[in-house]
Amino acid sequence: MSDKSARLAIVDDHLIVLEGLQQLLLHAETISVAGSFTTGTEFLSFLKKNTIDIVLLDISLPDINGIDLCLEIKKLSPSTIVLALSNHSERSMVLQMLQQGASGYLLKNISGEELVACIHEALDGQITFSQAVKEIMSRPSVTELKGVPRLTKREKEILQLIAEGQTTPDIAATLHLSPLTVETHRKSLLQKFEVKNVALLIRTAVEQKLL
Amino acid sequence: MSDKSARLAIVDDHLIVLEGLQQLLLHAETISVAGSFTTGTEFLSFLKKNTIDIVLLDISLPDINGIDLCLEIKKLSPSTIVLALSNHSERSMVLQMLQQGASGYLLKNISGEELVACIHEALDGQITFSQAVKEIMSRPSVTELKGVPRLTKREKEILQLIAEGQTTPDIAATLHLSPLTVETHRKSLLQKFEVKNVALLIRTAVEQKLL
DNA sequence: TTATTTCTACCTGTTTCCAGGTATTTTTTC
DNA sequence: GAAAAAATACCTGGAAACAGGTAGAAATAA
Structure with missing residues (x-):
C-alpha cells in the first residue's frame, strides 16, 4: 500500500473472533487495527468519519448480510478494500x-x-483467498460434478409450481398453457434430473438448492 | 471446583477462535489454559497423559464430530467437564x-x-448455557410451532422410501407388505402433513428436516 | 442466415396416485 | 384388563402421473 502501516478495521459479531484477529495481527507492524465492530451499521457510521484502508468483514452479521454491507462500503468509500471472512465455504458465496x-x-x-x-496481497491490489478457499474454487464445482441440469425459464417455473403441490392441470391453468405442454416440460424435468417421479425430483432439486 | 485455578483446554480448528478464547480468559486468574488443540485426536492423546478439569469443545472439527468426541472424552476422563462451543444453535444439537x-x-x-x-457455573457442577442458547431452548420449538406431525415407525420408513423414489408397489415389495397396506400408510402421511400429494409431502418433510 | 434451443401442443396407453371409505389384528399404554 | 394407538388389509373409482413417441412455431445463438 504505502509507507505507513495500513489502517484495518474488523467487523464481526463474535467477540472471540475479534479478539483472536487482533491477537494474530498484533505482531504485524505494517498493519494497525483502527477499530473493531460487531454490527454493520456501527462500522458504516464509523467509515463516514474515518479512513480505512482495509476491512475484514464477517459475512453473517446480525443486522445486515455481508453482501449488502460490502456494497454499502464500496459506495461510501470505494478505495477501502474489503476482505470477506467467513465460516461458509460455498462457491456461490465467494x-x-x-x-x-x-x-x-x-x-x-x-x-x-x-x-x-x-492482507498484504489485498493491499497490493490483488484478489486473495485463504488456502482452503483456493482449493474449493480450483476444483470443479459440485454443480458440475453432480451434473446439476441447466433448466430453461419455463422449466424452473414449472418445477417451482410442482414443488408447491400443483398438478399438471393446475399448472396449465396458472400459466395459461395446455396441460399437454405442461406435461412435456414435466417430462423434460424428470429426464434432466434423471429421476423417475416427482418425489425424487423434489428431493434432488432441494438437495441441489434449486428450491 | 477447588482452591487452585482450574485447568482448561480448548479444542477448535480455528486459530482465530483459539487466540480469541485465550485472550478472553487471560484475566480470569481462576482459570488457566492448559492447552489448545486443533483436532479431536490431538486432544484425546493429550488427555490420556494429563488432567483437565474442563474443556471448551468446538462441535465441528475436521477429524471427529463434537458429539462423538464428547463421548470419548467422558469415557477417558469422566471427571472432565465438557462445554460445547459452537456457531450452530439448533435445539437438536444442544x-x-x-x-x-x-x-x-x-x-x-x-x-x-x-x-x-x-465456566465457573460448569465447574460448580451446573448445566450452563450462553444467553442466546437459553433463549432458543426456552421458547417453544419450531417443531411444536409448525405442528410437525409425530410419525409412527412404519410411517417414517415409508416416507423414507417414497423420498427415494419408490412407488407403492415397490415399497410393498421391499417391506414385504400388501400394496394396500402401504397405501394406507401413505394416506396417513398425507393427512398428517396436511398435504395433497408427494411433491408437497417431500418438500415439507425436507423443510422440517425429517429427510 | 442458418442452426440450435426452447416453447408449444398433440396422441396412446399403462401405471400409480389419491379420496372415500371399512375392518381385523397386534402392540402399547394406562 | 380395558382402552387407545398402530399396523395390517381390503374395496371402488376417478384423477393424475409416467413412458413412449411426433411435430410445428418462436426465440436465440452462431
Whole structure:
C-alpha cells in the first residue's frame, strides 16, 4: 500500500473472533487495527468519519448480510478494500462477494501468517483467498460434478409450481398453457434430473438448492 | 471446583477462535489454559497423559464430530467437564451434546464475562448455557410451532422410501407388505402433513428436516 | 442466415396416485 | 384388563402421473 502501516478495521459479531484477529495481527507492524465492530451499521457510521484502508468483514452479521454491507462500503468509500471472512465455504458465496467488490475471501480456519500475507496481497491490489478457499474454487464445482441440469425459464417455473403441490392441470391453468405442454416440460424435468417421479425430483432439486 | 485455578483446554480448528478464547480468559486468574488443540485426536492423546478439569469443545472439527468426541472424552476422563462451543444453535444439537454428557452449550458470540461465568457455573457442577442458547431452548420449538406431525415407525420408513423414489408397489415389495397396506400408510402421511400429494409431502418433510 | 434451443401442443396407453371409505389384528399404554 | 394407538388389509373409482413417441412455431445463438 504505502509507507505507513495500513489502517484495518474488523467487523464481526463474535467477540472471540475479534479478539483472536487482533491477537494474530498484533505482531504485524505494517498493519494497525483502527477499530473493531460487531454490527454493520456501527462500522458504516464509523467509515463516514474515518479512513480505512482495509476491512475484514464477517459475512453473517446480525443486522445486515455481508453482501449488502460490502456494497454499502464500496459506495461510501470505494478505495477501502474489503476482505470477506467467513465460516461458509460455498462457491456461490465467494462469487457473490467478489461480484460486490470484495478483494478476497478468507475462511476462519486461516493461520496467522496466511492472514497477514492475504492482507498484504489485498493491499497490493490483488484478489486473495485463504488456502482452503483456493482449493474449493480450483476444483470443479459440485454443480458440475453432480451434473446439476441447466433448466430453461419455463422449466424452473414449472418445477417451482410442482414443488408447491400443483398438478399438471393446475399448472396449465396458472400459466395459461395446455396441460399437454405442461406435461412435456414435466417430462423434460424428470429426464434432466434423471429421476423417475416427482418425489425424487423434489428431493434432488432441494438437495441441489434449486428450491 | 477447588482452591487452585482450574485447568482448561480448548479444542477448535480455528486459530482465530483459539487466540480469541485465550485472550478472553487471560484475566480470569481462576482459570488457566492448559492447552489448545486443533483436532479431536490431538486432544484425546493429550488427555490420556494429563488432567483437565474442563474443556471448551468446538462441535465441528475436521477429524471427529463434537458429539462423538464428547463421548470419548467422558469415557477417558469422566471427571472432565465438557462445554460445547459452537456457531450452530439448533435445539437438536444442544440436546444431543447434553445427552453425550456435555455440561453446557455456548455460542461463539458469547461475551468475555459470560464465558468466564459459564465456566465457573460448569465447574460448580451446573448445566450452563450462553444467553442466546437459553433463549432458543426456552421458547417453544419450531417443531411444536409448525405442528410437525409425530410419525409412527412404519410411517417414517415409508416416507423414507417414497423420498427415494419408490412407488407403492415397490415399497410393498421391499417391506414385504400388501400394496394396500402401504397405501394406507401413505394416506396417513398425507393427512398428517396436511398435504395433497408427494411433491408437497417431500418438500415439507425436507423443510422440517425429517429427510 | 442458418442452426440450435426452447416453447408449444398433440396422441396412446399403462401405471400409480389419491379420496372415500371399512375392518381385523397386534402392540402399547394406562 | 380395558382402552387407545398402530399396523395390517381390503374395496371402488376417478384423477393424475409416467413412458413412449411426433411435430410445428418462436426465440436465440452462431
